[in-house]
Amino acid sequence: MTPRLTLINRDYTRLWFGQAVSSVGDAVFSTTLVLWVATVLAKGEPWAPVAVSGVVVASSVAVLVIGPLAGVFVDRWDKRATMLRSEALRGALVAVLTAVTFLPADALPTGVWLALIYTTVLLLHAAGQFFSPARFAVLADLVTGDADRARAAGIGQATGETAWIIGPPLAAPLLFTAGLQWALLFNGLSYALSYVAIRSIGARERGTGSAGPSGAQQPAGRQQGGLRGEFTDGLRFFASSRFLVALLLLSVIGQFGVGALGTLNVFFATDNLHADAHLYGYLGMAMGVGGITGALGGGRVVQWLGARRTTWIGLLVSGVLLIAYSRQTGFLSGVALLFVFTVPLTLLNTAMSPLLLAAAPPDYRGRVMAVFYPVTRLASMLAAALSGWLAGSVLRDVGGSLGGLRFGPVDMIIAASGVIVLLAGVFAMAALPATEGAEETAEKTAGKAVSRPKTRPFAHGPRGGRLTRKRTDMPETETTNPEPEPHEREDIEVVAHADDEELSACVINRSNDL
Numbered sequence: 001m002t003p004r005l006t007l008i009n010r011d012y013t014r015l016w017f018g019q020a021v022s023s024v025g026d027a028v029f030s031t032t033l034v035l036w037v038a039t040v041l042a043k044g045e046p047w048a049p050v051a052v053s054g055v056v057v058a059s060s061v062a063v064l065v066i067g068p069l070a071g072v073f074v075d076r077w078d079k080r081a082t083m084l085r086s087e088a089l090r091g092a093l094v095a096v097l098t099a100v101t102f103l104p105a106d107a108l109p110t111g112v113w114l115a116l117i118y119t120t121v122l123l124l125h126a127a128g129q130f131f132s133p134a135r136f137a138v139l140a141d142l143v144t145g146d147a148d149r150a151r152a153a154g155i156g157q158a159t160g161e162t163a164w165i166i167g168p169p170l171a172a173p174l175l176f177t178a179g180l181q182w183a184l185l186f187n188g189l190s191y192a193l194s195y196v197a198i199r200s201i202g203a204r205e206r207g208t209g210s211a212g213p214s215g216a217q218q219p220a221g222r223q224q225g226g227l228r229g230e231f232t233d234g235l236r237f238f239a240s241s242r243f244l245v246a247l248l249l250l251s252v253i254g255q256f257g258v259g260a261l262g263t264l265n266v267f268f269a270t271d272n273l274h275a276d277a278h279l280y281g282y283l284g285m286a287m288g289v290g291g292i293t294g295a296l297g298g299g300r301v302v303q304w305l306g307a308r309r310t311t312w313i314g315l316l317v318s319g320v321l322l323i324a325y326s327r328q329t330g331f332l333s334g335v336a337l338l339f340v341f342t343v344p345l346t347l348l349n350t351a352m353s354p355l356l357l358a359a360a361p362p363d364y365r366g367r368v369m370a371v372f373y374p375v376t377r378l379a380s381m382l383a384a385a386l387s388g389w390l391a392g393s394v395l396r397d398v399g400g401s402l403g404g405l406r407f408g409p410v411d412m413i414i415a416a417s418g419v420i421v422l423l424a425g426v427f428a429m430a431a432l433p434a435t436e437g438a439e440e441t442a443e444k445t446a447g448k449a450v451s452r453p454k455t456r457p458f459a460h461g462p463r464g465g466r467l468t469r470k471r472t473d474m475p476e477t478e479t480t481n482p483e484p485e486p487h488e489r490e491d492i493e494v495v496a497h498a499d500d501e502e503l504s505a506c507v508i509n510r511s512n513d514l
Helices: 010-041 048-076 079-100 110-142 146-178 180-199 226-240 242-271 277-305 307-326 331-359 362-394 409-431 435-449 486-491
Strands: 400-402 405-407
Touching: 010 048, 010 079, 010 110, 010 146, 010 180, 048 079, 048 110, 048 226, 048 362, 079 110, 079 180, 110 362, 146 180, 146 277, 146 307, 146 331, 226 242, 226 362, 242 277, 242 307, 242 331, 242 362, 242 409, 277 307, 277 331, 307 331, 307 409, 331 362, 362 409
Parallel strands: none
Antiparallel strands: 400 405
């Protein structure tokens, strides 16, 4: 009988607890650094915005440069041990920064302080590039079945949204009353608690230890290929999977649609919704509450409609609502519509998570995420930059009215973004195979991607030699089963997040870490 306080299963609950504590710590840490740089180090300086943006740039460099290579090592190493080492390293980095900040702010030149902060953020996010795909692989072993995986994705997204509702309000009092050191120490302690939670996971029983599918044991052929060979092999596999490519294209299109909202929403609030700037935070709160609502209901919706159908319906509905939002002129209606818009957006993130898990075979999990996350992150950055450039230059003086409707540069860009999200929904309807066929396609692709010799050195079964796992009430075990009969196919679970952004980061970020 499942304990009352257990989410999905005991080990997933422990993994979730570590994520929850760490997410709140990260929210406090990020907010604290931004506040300290803006109000202390660069107070009153004209270059203060540039100094603050350096924190974002440092994290993005880690994702785009370290992320693609990290997947190769994650596929080689024991996943649980990788998570533990990443948390230990991040805790140590925060501890070092905390110790240095006991010095007075004027003890070091401002440039040295900024360099120290940027370096720490870069290294923290570099370690995170190893942690996230390792957690993705462990999560795939701990949770099976589309409904439970969608539920896990929803819980993860709701946890992330909640962390960013709780964390920033904690950061300011800690910084300005207790001091910078205690705000940073809060994050360091969160890494320690996350470490303990991950260490308590029954990895060997779940197959996430060294002997399991997420373990460090790799075939000799793979180990001798070298970093470049394994990285190329992962790219080849990803490119050969039409399903993974379709998911990636879907996410990139969605990012270009939604990315403009994060950049221009503050201007839309003041110019179109006629709201004071101090009310802008309520729009973020509406999106946060909508995200939590959609995330918590995502598992049931996926169970009802299926992952594929939920994905394209979520995109179509989100696109229509984003277009409707662009026509709002009142603050309360804008807040309400933004809340409603975020619900299906989060539902489609929840639905895409099990599709991605099903499409990534165990031996390629790290490299699949090492391709998927940096590309979507880059698309989000480009979308933000492009929308800002269009609103500030090309479309700056564009405006008018049509049929009694007033148009300006900001609302035109947001409306165009809604159209792009709609087109992504149409693309999803055509490009995503039926849910049942997706897993079979993933298995066949896994067989073709490394098809140099007909007999590969992997522990494979038939149909491209995939290890399969049957769902039973007993702990999961791996067997190389023969080709299942058609009536047995539903019992086969192809095992493969944010982060969360996973998938702690959302597949489609709504503003920028199941």
